[in-house]
Amino acid sequence: MTPRTGLGAKHKSNPSLTVRALFGGLQVVESVAVSATAKQTTRRTGDYNFLFTIHDFGFRIIKMSEMEGKKPSDSSVESRYLLMPHQANPYGTAFGGVIIAWIDMIASMAAQRHCGKEVVTASIDSLSFKEPISVGDHVVLKASVNYVGRSSMEVGVRVIREDPYSSEEVVATTAHLTFVALDEDKRPCAVAGILPETADEKRRYENAKLRVQARKDLLRKISR
Numbered sequence: 454m455t456p457r458t459g460l461g462a463k464h465k466s467n468p469s470l471t472v473r474a475l476f477g478g479l480q481v482v483e484s485v486a487v488s489a490t491a492k493q494t495t496r497r498t499g500d501y502n503f504l505f506t507i508h509d510f511g512f513r514i515i516k517m518s519e520m521e522g523k524k525p526s527d528s529s530v531e532s533r534y535l536l537m538p539h540q541a542n543p544y545g546t547a548f549g550g551v552i553i554a555w556i557d558m559i560a561s562m563a564a565q566r567h568c569g570k571e572v573v574t575a576s577i578d579s580l581s582f583k584e585p586i587s588v589g590d591h592v593v594l595k596a597s598v599n600y601v602g603r604s605s606m607e608v609g610v611r612v613i614r615e616d617p618y619s620s621e622e623v624v625a626t627t628a629h630l631t632f633v634a635l636d637e638d639k640r641p642c643a644v645a646g647i648l649p650e651t652a653d654e655k656r657r658y659e660n661a662k663l664r665v666q667a668r669k670d671l672l673r674k675i676s677r
């Protein structure tokens with residue numbers, strides 16, 4: 454679909470621009486904050502990237518392209534550990550904090566691989582310890598990017614307990630984390646979109662979208 458665009462007005466003293474773009478019959482209105490000295494800025498709305506140039510008396514979209522995205526499989530990460538005694542609690546099963554550290558690490562690698570930038574953990578949105586892991590078990594972690602906002606990425610992690618002798622697998626822990634990409638000035642910056650392909654990836658994308666929306670709705674209600 455080729456987007457048609459119309460441009461809103463800009464006041465010279467107002468650092469916020471309004472852009473109206475028509476995608477088929479759907480009008481998207483986007484506010485773009487620019488600094489007085491900015492010559493160029495990017496913004497993503499829905500499935501489109503905008504690249505603006507800023508002029509004294511207005512601005513111009515110089516590029517509006519369909520989102521350049523990556524598949525979840527392009528950035529997914531898998532790693533494997535052997536649970537050692539010093540990583541266990543007094544009962545001989547995994548200490549939760551060790552598992553969380555592994556989850557945070559592998560998830561951040563998936564986010565970094567997706568966006569190719571520095572990332573920070575903004576939140577651990579859910580964490581469920583479903584099954585214990587014992588000393589001597591193999592621990593397999595799988596992380597992939599489920600969903601992408603403008604600068605944020607939701608990464609899903611599955612921790613699988615594998616029997617070292619029979620290779621029997623049980624999902625022991627699941628988690629969802631949000632990472633934010635930072636630019637050279639340590640400010641949140643836009644990242645590539647995500648292009649889910651398989652049925653599982655599409656399901657994870659839709660579920661993540663619901664989680665992001667629910668978090669925003671909750672924040673709105675709480676801050677009232």
Ligand SMILES: CC(C)(COP(=O)(O)OP(=O)(O)OC[C@H]1O[C@@H](n2cnc3c(N)ncnc32)[C@H](O)[C@@H]1OP(=O)(O)O)[C@@H](O)C(=O)NCCC(=O)NCCS
Binds near residue numbers: 572573601603604631
């Ligand atoms: C995460 C952080 C960069 C967000 O900065 P901010 O000024 O609040 O940024 P913004 O309000 O512009 O939000 C940027 C994005 O982060 C998301 N975000 C911010 N806080 C969030 C939170 N608590 N949970 C999930 N997402 C969050 C926003 O929804 C937004 O997403 P989008 O760009 O996809 O729409 C900032 O809070 C930070 O630096 N936190 C400390 C990170 C850290 O030290 N982590 C632990 C070690 S890595």
